[in-house]
Amino acid sequence: MKLTCLSQSRGYNLPPCHMVNLSGFHILFDCPLDLSAITIFSPVSTSLYEQTFTTPSSKKLLDSNNLIPIEPYYKTIEGVHLWNVSLIDVVLISSPMGMLGLPFLTRSKGFSAKIYATEAATRVSEFMMKDLVAMHMEFKQLYGPQETNFLQLFNWEELEALPSSLKEIVLGKDGTYLGSWMPLYSAADVKDCMQKVETLKYAEEACYNGTLIMKAFSSGLEIGACNWNIKSPKRNISYISNSIFSSGVAMDFDFHALIGSDALIYSDFASTLGSDNANTLEFNADDFLLNSDERSEEMEKMNFICSCSMDSVKDGGSVLIPIGRLGIVLQLLELFALHIDSSDMKVPIFIISSVAEELLAYTNILPEWLCKHRQDKMYSGKAVFGHEELIKEKKIHIFPTLDSHELLMMWQEPCIVVCPHWSLRLGPVVHLLHRWHGDPNSLLVLEEGIDTDLALSPFKPIAMKVLECSFYSGIKLEKVPQLLKMLHPKQILLPDYTKQFFEPLSKSLPCLFYTEFETLRLPNSKNLSELNIATNLASQLTFSKLKNEELSMSRLKGELYLEHGKQYLVGGKEVKVLETEIGPLVHWGKVDLESLVVELEKIGVKGSFECGSNVVNVVEPKRGFVEVKETSVVISSGDESLGLLISDVVHSLLNGI
């Protein structure tokens, strides 16, 4: 087995990307898209619109905010494209975010891998991609239909001269990122990609090539997000991405199914390492699974967002929430409704996104993917999420775009707007920021994990309040050792940046650390694999016991086949009994000349040997020799039956099969 980390995690929105070679198959885990990188481009906005038209002739590389004023390119995972895509056999998707770069892959020539993802993650991701394509249309309308390769606009000196924050994003350390920039996929690419995805339920078995059995188990991070378990005849591996023990929306982290793997890849610590606990880790056996604290902390955070928002609204300001995390948005909507109800203010909630209506309708019909208390709501006949009722009561309004007629008719301020996109470059958020950035009473709620300075730079000066918040996107670091201990894998593979935490624990946790872009080889732990032998074949076996040893053995002949990850040996079409006629084929042990002569005598073959010689001279019934060498016994005889007699005696003196 080999593991290569193609890209390390940078939080919820950019999960890691790994390539695993198992049983000769290349398995790609996730294919994300670094959407934070589009912050280097100028947003579409009226001011920019005017600027580009005032200076049409001169080639302007950067706008007044030091951003690049052209149709954005998108930054894919470089490592994936360095790979020969036709060599990838299987792609496994762990979360909706881990799928956003997939159309780049599926549209490339020679791609033929099987893609597996959960049904819910696929749908949610499809909505996100469609939304992305729709929002990008605005750039197309602004810059025209022709494609400009943004990298060709710059020569090397100009690239080198970019402001450092931009240069870092465009080039990376050694210019390694240059190859990863691509123009966005089209709606047709998305559709094509979706058709190639094999969707699974949680814990449904997918079998690849009869060899790999793959199962997805809920990770709790997001609706449809999962961890993977893969069984091959030789090794059973688990891949854990960001997980949450107890989620308010998605089905909880199902770790029971991952217990006892031969190798466990724990791929993502990005969202948990940032926190301040650089202390040494310990095993906290107690209250490890009691996670009410995490849930309540999370609720507290969301309640805080709501109350801050209500304060803004009270002061006449509007609230802008460009957050794309489905689970968070669904909970926020419910909480906002409660806060609004209890404040006796009437403030509308607008959801502006091309896919919102369909996406919200979709969330009503997937109770199988949700956490227990949402399922219980379904059993008791209540709505699974609050938004259905709120839409009916006209407390929440959904619009596909900012310029839809109904929205203009209904628009009122202050209001609460929920919309994509956290990069602040795409969609309605750009226009709303232009409208509100100067209003000190308005509030912008930002998700953590983005370069805020860069993201906000085109909207400066900012007078509106900015609330940055982080949500749980992984198990707390201090709980990981106990989890790993309980999962009890034979080998744990961890990213190298966790070395300082886990190396001290290596006595009880068999850890190996891997580095980005380097291939880690895991030598085969066992030289054996499981074989199932059909009973009718086994019943035909004739066993011979070895001399002086408590071992019996038999020759075995049959047909080997591999089905559903298991090896079977069954009786072939023609079971020859030839072996028993011929006698043993492999011999070991030593022949002692004296006993050879004695044994020959017993069956009427007379012979003798001289001292110091290693040859028995046979004289009766016919002439012959038996030469006993270090590794062989040579029987010389001109008579077939004599030869057979002698060889039988030799066999009886040796061990053989």
Added chain:
Amino acid sequence: MAIDCLVLGAGQEVGKSCVVVSINGKRIMFDCGMHMGYTDHNRYPDFSLISKSGDFNNALSCIIITHFHLDHIGALPYFTEVCGYNGPIYMTYPTKALAPLMLEDYRKVMVGRGEEQQFTHENIIDCMKKVTAVDLKQNVQVDTDLQIRAYYAGHVLGAAMFYACVGDSAMVYTGDYNMTPDRHLGAAQIDRLQLDLLITESTYATTIRDSKYAREREFLKAVHKCVANGGKVLIPTFALGRAQELCILLDDYWERMNLKVPIYFSAGLTIQANLYYKVLINWTSQKVKDTYATRNAFDFKNVHQFDRTLLDAPGPCVLFATPGMISGGFSLEVFKHWAPSESNLITLPGYCVAGTVGHKLMSGKPTTVDLDKDTRIDVRCQIHQLSFSPHTDAKGIMDLVKFLSPKHVILVHGEKPKMDLLKSRIKSELGIECYDPANTETVSFPSTHFIKSDASNAFIRSSLTPNFKFPKDEITDTPSLHVRDERVSEGILTMGKGQKVKVIHQDELVTMVGGGKTEVEFGYCFGLNLCRLKNISKEVRVSNGDDSLLCVLNTKLSDEFGELGLRDCEGSLEVNSFRVRVCKNDDCPHRVDSDELSERLERVFFCCNWSILDKSIAWRVISVMKNMDL
């Protein structure tokens, strides 16, 4: 290891489905139903046969419920809350959501009929708390050995066939299923599986049904005609399943025909059920599913809640009333009011359990129905029998059995004479063992078992080596384009005390046992007369070189041994391990025959050696060579 299948219900009958299967030491109860035709102890399966002591928790590994119909789940609250079973129970999400409605409905009917209720409302709630919901195709590990998995069955919302496997043995219990899609549900779907046992329903063991659409039209026409003439239509159904299917049908028809006649649902219950249908729309057919975003198909536009005061109100209407089969409750009450009028219509499902009013109406054309000793109802209304049913027909059953090709088939949930016919068809047409046990009977047979062993990499690799064969065309004797790859695995199986069975390649054996390998070889060196040899080969220009001697031999031998792959290697001829060369060594150890020295001069010696594997070839070659000498 064996499989024992104890049929507690639905053996040669329809009602109280319950089968307990022991499979490699695990015991699973499939369905726990009640019989609608009985009110005595016969209504429930005889649970005492599972465990005499009544310790059901240890006697059963788990209970699996296939769908929410009462003849499949009706006895569950009784079994868990009254009999005290506390172990795991599995059913699909829709079944878990909808079963309490069915059970509660049934409990109310029981109470309404003045019977002693077998379980309370609280019992139902407590019972459902013990249930684990499963999704389709989700693998559920009940314990370390037992794994179960649900497959789509079509029959009603959430109906599933269940696969269970323990070790190497596996089985499927179908529950009720439908192999053709209907208005709101898809057709049953299952993977190709290796099965020891298939337990299948056989409601329509001999019927072959044609397209449903004609039947649906018939039904709509009958309803339309009735309401057009101002009549009232009573559709007695159970709360779930059929009600939704017919409602989709009617709602759609009303829309198309622009009808304004009200459609009513009797209790609040069915409206409530529609909510579940909306949330669980993923379990319906693809066509219905695709509409969720624009208009959920279970948002019925023309359907209203029924008010008791409307019972004798004038004017036409359509009413869905529970329970089905008019076994009591509200549907019976409506029946009493509406049956005497000729303009009214009652539609009955395809199957009614004996003993119910529905059954009486279906058998013949009764003009009166006796409800009990004192009550007699005149029946003047029209009766329409719905001939579409969410059960598979005989072709569907045969298709499924053929597709799965299990080692054994057990038929349940059907009528004895028809089951017998189907049984003999399965035996004769498919060659599969088939049984149709009666209630309380047990069927047993051995289960599949594989011997677990470790196989070494060398063994697996050697088995994967291609072994191409180019068979010759019999007539033309030329190699055909056909290539066969006949891989044969050969290895050695070893068994030590307290060790796992291990299969290795023979090359690994010696290292494993730790001794040195010893070859056993044969050798024979003999002389042939040189002159005669030369005579034979006049046509070959002979110099005295050894090579030419071998050439002679080669031409001679290749007639007979060319097939076996006779090779001319440098200085020797070889067939497999057999090797012959000209021997110049007068002290050759293989020279056993004592010759006169004089003879030796005229002779040329050939030294042969071979391993035991090729002994027969060796002696054949030697005899051919010796014959040359004569």
